[in-house]
Amino acid sequence: MTVATRTPDVAHKNLKALPAMGETLLEVNKLQKFFPIRGGLLSRVVANVQAVDRVTFKLKRGEVVGVVGESGSGKTVMGRTILRLLEPTGGEVIFNGTDITKLSKNDLRDYRREMQVIFQDPFASLNPRMTVSEIIGEALQIHNLHPGKGRVDRIAELLTKVGLRPENMGRYPHEFSGGQRQRIGIARALAVDPAFIVADEPTSALDVSIQAQVVNLLQDLQEELGLTVLFIAHDLAVVEYICDRIIVMYLGKIMEIAPSRELNRNPKHPYTEALLSAAPIPDPSIKRQRIILEGDIPSPINPPSGCVFRTRCRYAIAECAQVEPELREVSPGHFKACIRDDIL
Numbered sequence: 001m002t003v004a005t006r007t008p009d010v011a012h013k014n015l016k017a018l019p020a021m022g023e024t025l026l027e028v029n030k031l032q033k034f035f036p037i038r039g040g041l042l043s044r045v046v047a048n049v050q051a052v053d054r055v056t057f058k059l060k061r062g063e064v065v066g067v068v069g070e071s072g073s074g075k076t077v078m079g080r081t082i083l084r085l086l087e088p089t090g091g092e093v094i095f096n097g098t099d100i101t102k103l104s105k106n107d108l109r110d111y112r113r114e115m116q117v118i119f120q121d122p123f124a125s126l127n128p129r130m131t132v133s134e135i136i137g138e139a140l141q142i143h144n145l146h147p148g149k150g151r152v153d154r155i156a157e158l159l160t161k162v163g164l165r166p167e168n169m170g171r172y173p174h175e176f177s178g179g180q181r182q183r184i185g186i187a188r189a190l191a192v193d194p195a196f197i198v199a200d201e202p203t204s205a206l207d208v209s210i211q212a213q214v215v216n217l218l219q220d221l222q223e224e225l226g227l228t229v230l231f232i233a234h235d236l237a238v239v240e241y242i243c244d245r246i247i248v249m250y251l252g253k254i255m256e257i258a259p260s261r262e263l264n265r266n267p268k269h270p271y272t273e274a275l276l277s278a279a280p281i282p283d284p285s286i287k288r289q290r291i292i293l294e295g296d297i298p299s300p301i302n303p304p305s306g307c308v309f310r311t312r313c314r315y316a317i318a319e320c321a322q323v324e325p326e327l328r329e330v331s332p333g334h335f336k337a338c339i340r341d342d343i344l
């Protein structure tokens with residue numbers, strides 16, 4: 001049972017009350033992020049890297065949704081564009097009823113409080129010249145939270161929450177292990193009491209032996225604080241373990257969305273089938289044939305026509321080159337972007 005324990009405070013005053021648990025918190029509509037490639041003497045746009053293309057989905061408050069896909073499929077760019085750490089090329093990001101892609105920088109600042117990120121690399125994402133207390137204090141300072149003596153108490157409280165000793169707040173990031181550094185990154189993200197977190201492969205830079213500890217910490221905090229989390233990961237087993245639903249991405253587009261267990265047991269998209277066939281199976285009752293995906297992901301500068309997966313799909317037919325498959329619901333809560341219903 002998820003319990004939301006947000007303390008209302010002065011700085012939340014500019015923001016609407018959050019929806020009830022289980023109601024829609026975030027709507028991503030046809031979100032696009034292209035990176036222009038310039039060339040020639042006039043430095044004109046000659047092509048675009050189509051990193052994220054018309055991605056649409058909703059997140060309910062309190063939900064943990066995983067995002068998987070091979071390297072280069074657009075997971076990080078999507079996460080960052082949702083938070084407007086990257087400016088979208090098109091589409092909408094509606095957070096609690098407000099399209100944040102239209103907000104001025106000033107108004108966006110209030111929303112930044114609600115939407116935080118945990119980065120993949122706790123080595124690169126923490127300023128080596130700042131102490132832990134300064135790193136977490138900076139987040140509080142930006143939003144004018146817990147001023148005066150209360151700030152040290154808040155930092156101590158946050159460190160305790162993530163399993164670090166408050167007396168170490170005067171230390172620098174290099175004095176901590178990788179796992180501890182990621183705990184600092186988590187404390188920094190939680191400092192402003194956000195409703196929504198993008199966790200971008202938060203454990204993949206860590207030793208295998210401590211990955212589970214950090215995943216368990218995130219899971220405990222998510223439950224305690226009623227957080228809504230978009231959890232980007234390579235590891236399908238981790239994602240199935242902690243996520244309610246999973247989004248499968250390929251070449252900047254969503255291929256399939258389904259509840260975690262359903263996606264793992266009953267994949268409906270050929271790309272998901274291939275990804276799962278390559279992952280170790282924790283449940284011996286599931287038997288899978290290993291499917292080798294031939295070739296690399298095509299270039300996002302010039303993606304294949306029709307279905308972007310068709311150049312590697314073992315079920316591709318001539319029609320797949322002509323029509324771009326819509327993401328459509330094939331059973332309650334289970335969506336796929338594939339024109340064929342006679343497979344899988």
Ligand SMILES: Nc1ncnc2c1ncn2[C@@H]1O[C@H](COP(=O)(O)OP(=O)(O)OP(=O)(O)O)[C@@H](O)[C@H]1O
Pocket residue numbers: 035049050051069070071072073074075076077078300
């Ligand atoms: N700043 C940028 N300029 C141009 N292209 C970019 C930029 N950032 C990302 N890309 C491209 O966008 C595509 C999606 O990249 P992204 O980092 O989102 O992939 P990913 O799914 O997160 O991969 P990984 O699993 O390796 O983290 C890639 O082709 C990448 O090269």
Ligand code: SF4
Pocket residue numbers: 269270271307308309310311313314315316317320325337338339340
């Ligand atoms: S639309 Fe065609 S190419 Fe694309 S996944 Fe389905 S069968 Fe494969």
Ligand SMILES: [Mg+2]
Pocket residue numbers: 075076077
């Ligand atoms: Mg990434």
